[in-house]
Amino acid sequence: MPYTVPQPPAVVDAGIWPSIAAVPSSLKARLAGRVADAIFRAAVRSLPLEVRYPDGTVLGRAAAGKSPSGEPYPVMTMNRPEAFAARLGDGGLIGLGESYMAGDWDADNLTAVMEVFAARVGTLVPEPLQKLRGLYLPRTPRTERNSEQNTRSNISRHYDLSNELFATFLDSTMTYSSALFPESGEALGHVAWDGLAAAQQAKIDRLLDKAGVTEGTRVLEIGTGWGELALRAAARGATVYSVTLSSEQQELARQRVAEAGYADAVTIELKDYRAVEGEYDAVVSVEMIEAVGYEYWATYFQTIERVLAPGGKVAIQAITIGHDRLIATRTSYTWVHKYIFPGGVIPSVRAIEEITEKQTGLRVRERLAMGEHYAQTLRLWEERFMARGEDVRALGFDEIFQRMWLFYLCYSRAGFETGYLNVQQIVLDKAATKAAGRSATTASGERAAG
Numbered sequence: 001m002p003y004t005v006p007q008p009p010a011v012v013d014a015g016i017w018p019s020i021a022a023v024p025s026s027l028k029a030r031l032a033g034r035v036a037d038a039i040f041r042a043a044v045r046s047l048p049l050e051v052r053y054p055d056g057t058v059l060g061r062a063a064a065g066k067s068p069s070g071e072p073y074p075v076m077t078m079n080r081p082e083a084f085a086a087r088l089g090d091g092g093l094i095g096l097g098e099s100y101m102a103g104d105w106d107a108d109n110l111t112a113v114m115e116v117f118a119a120r121v122g123t124l125v126p127e128p129l130q131k132l133r134g135l136y137l138p139r140t141p142r143t144e145r146n147s148e149q150n151t152r153s154n155i156s157r158h159y160d161l162s163n164e165l166f167a168t169f170l171d172s173t174m175t176y177s178s179a180l181f182p183e184s185g186e187a188l189g190h191v192a193w194d195g196l197a198a199a200q201q202a203k204i205d206r207l208l209d210k211a212g213v214t215e216g217t218r219v220l221e222i223g224t225g226w227g228e229l230a231l232r233a234a235a236r237g238a239t240v241y242s243v244t245l246s247s248e249q250q251e252l253a254r255q256r257v258a259e260a261g262y263a264d265a266v267t268i269e270l271k272d273y274r275a276v277e278g279e280y281d282a283v284v285s286v287e288m289i290e291a292v293g294y295e296y297w298a299t300y301f302q303t304i305e306r307v308l309a310p311g312g313k314v315a316i317q318a319i320t321i322g323h324d325r326l327i328a329t330r331t332s333y334t335w336v337h338k339y340i341f342p343g344g345v346i347p348s349v350r351a352i353e354e355i356t357e358k359q360t361g362l363r364v365r366e367r368l369a370m371g372e373h374y375a376q377t378l379r380l381w382e383e384r385f386m387a388r389g390e391d392v393r394a395l396g397f398d399e400i401f402q403r404m405w406l407f408y409l410c411y412s413r414a415g416f417e418t419g420y421l422n423v424q425q426i427v428l429d430k431a432a433t434k435a436a437g438r439s440a441t442t443a444s445g446e447r448a449a450g
Contacts, residue, residue: 003386005110005406006399008103017400020102023083024090032089037081040088049116050075074112080104097335097411101403110406111382114414121325121420163226163252164395169385174226174252175200177287177317178374178423191376193384199373203317203425204229204286210366210427211282211315213238220280220307222273222300223288227253227266233284234262241278243271274299279309286317287423289352294330294345297352298359305360305430314362314428319374321421323348340408349424362428371422378413385409 014021024033041059044051050062050073062073078084084104087095096117099105107113170176171193179199181191191199207229213219215237221230224244230253233240244250250270257266273288283304292300304314321329326348337344349367356362385392385405392402415421 003383003389005106005386006389006402008101008400008403009398012102012400013398016398017101019091019098020400023102024086029086029090033082033086034089036089036095037085040085044076047116047120048073049113051078052076053078053081074116075108076113077106077108078104079106094333094335094338097339097404097407100407101400103403110410111379111413111417114411115418118411118414118420119418161248162395162397163248165392165397166226168388168391168395169381170226171197171200173197173200173228174256175204175228176225177203178370179203179377180206180370180373181376188372188376191380193380196377196380199377200228201232204232206368207284207286207315207317207425208233208236208282210425211284211313213282213284217282218278218280218309220276220278220283222276222283222285222304223291224249224253224268225286227256227268229284229286230257230266230268231260231262234260234265238265238282240266241276241280242266242268243273243276244268245270245272274303276303276307278307280307281309281312283308283312283314284316285314287319289316289318290344290346291341292345293343294326294347294351297347297355301356301360301362304428305362308362308430310430312429316426316428317423318352318426319346319421319423320349320352321346323350325420326351336408336411339404346421349426352426356428361431363431364426364428366427368425369422370425371416371419374421374423375413375416378409378416382406382409382413 008020012021044059047060049060051059052075053059060073060076062075080103083102084095084099087099087102087104089095091098100110166176167174177200179196180203181188181195181199182202183191211217211219213233213236217233217236217238219230219233219238219240221233221240221242224230224242224246226249227242230240230242234257242253244253247270250268253268257263257268285304289297289300308314326346330345353364356364385402389402392405393399397405412421416423
């Protein structure tokens with residue numbers, strides 16, 4: 001679906017966007033910018049990309065003609081190459097995103113451009129320089145580490161932006177995680193908006209099924225979202241205790257629960273998962289572990305183990321990354337941390353399995369990989385968000401915010417399109433309940449459509 005990307009205003013409000021209002025200009029930044037410009041130009045010369053400069057220079061494979069398929073390469077247009085290089089040199093990949101927010105560059109298809117970089121993220125920068133990145137790239141602020149003191153602030157910076165903002169691009173279920181569509185293969189790439197709500201409910205229902213949620217089940221939900229999972233669990237006759245650190249989400253989720261007539265069955269508290277007490281037959285958590293922080297993954301699973309009743313089951317949905325990339329990036333401070341999810345770290349399947357095996361009595365029993373479904377979920381969100389640009393602006397979110405959010409959606413989608421990212425539904429239970437000879441079902445053993 002074509003749309004027009006808003007351009008930044010001529011004068012940027014430095015109070016709101018300090019890193020966008022001013023191009024880094026110190027001697028260190030200028031020198032780093034020259035190095036970054038040389039590295040970028042050398043890297044893109046061999047990429048399936050067309051990079052256009054104001055002076056008529058064209059870099060990338062497009063300079064030698066069309067792609068083998070005959071399709072044009074995605075186009076990256078440099079509007080202010082000097083500013084782009086300065087931001088890239090000063091902040092690395094943070095600078096790549098900030099320069100897009102500032103309008104230093106544009107793209108005819110932002111997701112396609114980001115896919116080119118995502119597919120080669122480990123090799124774009126020469127290896128000797130990669131080893132030195134810790135000396136010059138920004139570090140994670142101590143205030144963004146996910147201690148009990150900081151986590152509320154980290155969560156609120158994203159989820160408390162505005163319920164109305166999220167409503168501009170989410171479907172009627174207000175579900176902010178990957179859907180699970182009935183389509184597969186080529187048909188999956190053409191799913192439409194009118195099927196998204198049902199696909200979100202199918203995702204939730206599968207998790208509830210795997211956790212064994214039926215009438216009378218005591219359910220703990222870690223990460224409420226806007227209440228759809230709690231509603232569907234209550235409709236099965238379960239009682240739900242759901243915790244969140246977003247006051248905006250809590251308010252709307254409670255309202256939706258009350259309107260549906262389930263106020264007696266669902267309790268939604270503003271509480272850190274570490275403070276949960278009680279015993280539950282099922283623990284369900286959807287795309288929450290990414291916000292925990294890798295230092296606290298063991299605490300997250302130990303908490304789940306502590307409150308899980310004998311014979312109980314756990315079903316989580318988690319965005320995952322390859323283990324080698326986790327090791328390489330787990331302490332990095334990125335554009336996503338600065339602007340979207342402070343304190344977040346995406347786990348690998350291996351990390352989840354090793355932590356649960358070594359530090360808890362939980363064991364992974366099944367997992368379903370469905371990354372291609374997330375790519376299409378993000379596509380639908382992107383199209384909806386851009387189609388409702390005037391509504392977003394009316395809520396007080398300016399052009400730079402809209403470019404930031406578009407970059408976030410396309411950046412994320414590119415990760416799933418290229419396989420750099422995946423998303424898993426993972427089922428766990430306590431080791432003592434494992435039947436003899438039973439083995440985990442991996443993603444390769446189960447179709448993505450469930």
